[in-house]
Amino acid sequence: MLFHSPGSCSNGILFLLHELGVEHVVQIVDVRKREQISPHYLDQNPKGKVPALLLPDGSVLTEFQAIALWLGSFHPERKLWPDTSLEQARMMEMLDFIVGTIHMRGFVFLKVPGKFHSDPDVQKALRIHGREQIDKGLAVLSQVMGDADYLLGSFSLADAALFYILNWAFSEKLSVPQNLADCHARLWARTSIVASHPLWG
Numbered sequence: 001m002l003f004h005s006p007g008s009c010s011n012g013i014l015f016l017l018h019e020l021g022v023e024h025v026v027q028i029v030d031v032r033k034r035e036q037i038s039p040h041y042l043d044q045n046p047k048g049k050v051p052a053l054l055l056p057d058g059s060v061l062t063e064f065q066a067i068a069l070w071l072g073s074f075h076p077e078r079k080l081w082p083d084t085s086l087e088q089a090r091m092m093e094m095l096d097f098i099v100g101t102i103h104m105r106g107f108v109f110l111k112v113p114g115k116f117h118s119d120p121d122v123q124k125a126l127r128i129h130g131r132e133q134i135d136k137g138l139a140v141l142s143q144v145m146g147d148a149d150y151l152l153g154s155f156s157l158a159d160a161a162l163f164y165i166l167n168w169a170f171s172e173k174l175s176v177p178q179n180l181a182d183c184h185a186r187l188w189a190r191t192s193i194v195a196s197h198p199l200w201g
Helices: 010-020 039-044 064-074 085-111 120-145 157-171 178-188 191-199
Strands: 002-004 026-028 052-054 060-062
Touching: 002 010, 010 064, 010 157, 010 191, 052 064, 060 064, 064 085, 064 157, 085 120, 085 157, 120 157, 120 178, 157 178
Parallel strands: 002 026
Antiparallel strands: 002 052, 052 060
């Protein structure tokens, strides 16, 4: 079972589940309604966040990178998680950069500055800071990708993270480097995207 909030980063995990053909159930935990801090959800996931994945053994796995790694390694035939230690390190490098920097230090400040300060002037400064971090981060990803079709050459776990932040970038009408925009279009063309789209929000 995937604990999922439409419009959040858990869209990327939903995408991966469909990409891998993993049979699953989706439980909506709407962060816009603060359902992630409800007593019922906190009983299952004390971290109070999404995504979270209920595993076959009854335990709950959290954090985007960890869930993506588990899904990719659980289905090695799809080659979404590389074989060599250096390639694995590069994959984690990209996942951590997208989630830890572009998402957490960029989009969080751009989209919800009110979480950090009530003063409108401070919120404006936080939005500017967030936008700067996003622009810098997307420039780095563009350089990493170069002329490839996907972020690390062939389609991989990293593209699921790339996909959700590019969705946010376009929804915020931000400037996106052309090679990343082209990759976003390729991702949209995948049947797994079409299948998971109704639950994105």
